[in-house]
Amino acid sequence: MQASSSNSKAWLKPALAAVVIAAAGVAAYAALNQQSSAPAVTFMSIKGEKITPESLHGKVVMVNFWATSCATCVAEMPKMVETYNKYKSQGLEFVAVAMRDDPPNYVVNFAETRQLPFKVALDTAGDAAKAYGNVAMTPTTFVIDRNGKILKRYVGEPEFPALHKLLEKALQG
Structure with a gap:
């Protein structure tokens, strides 16, 4: 039973990694596509x-x-x-x-x-x-x-x- 319990949680680390990578990708995409204002220069x-x-x-x-x-x-x-x-x-x-x-x-x-x-x-x-x-x-x-x-x-x-x-x-x- 012990082995099956650890196997049932084996998916957790890769799933968490995928969520973190996806979140980082979304943040990077948003940052790159965010238009910044031109500075108010005379x-x-x-x-x-x-x-x-x-x-x-x-x-x-x-x-x-x-x-x-x-x-x-x-x-x-x-x-x-x-x-x-x-x-x-x-x-x-x-x-x-x-x-x-x-x-x-x-x-x-x-x-x-x-x-x-x-x-x-x-x-x-x-x-x-x-x-x-x-x-x-x-x-x-x-x-x-x-x-x-x-x-x-x-x-x-x-x-x-x-x-x-x-x-x-x-x-x-």
Whole structure:
């Protein structure tokens, strides 16, 4: 009788383990899919214009942290310009945020010589990068919906067809 009693409880440990694993999976899924709000950051453009959270409210926004010394950033910039030009009439706003160590005169020169059509901001104190989760890698791009929720964070150059699908969905909402 003793053996059958211990065998009848043999299922308990694997069942408990399965419940714990399932609960952890549900928690991880919820955490990964929970949209966090974009930080309430006021950017200062290279033209001296304040770009406030209020001025971006109700728009789909791309915030792109970049640097003139970043080869990937420079290479992706024409595609960012194409993306902005494709969707700006539907309500897309774009803020290219130059990183703290990027000399302002380099940023202004880059923006002017390439005729960047969107807002270009300086993060001279590093406050914006810090607010966006301590951005250190460039390029890092955030897509933010009309309600101020971060839909996606790209580290490195985005896959542009997938980015365009995401923007189209966000702009429809």
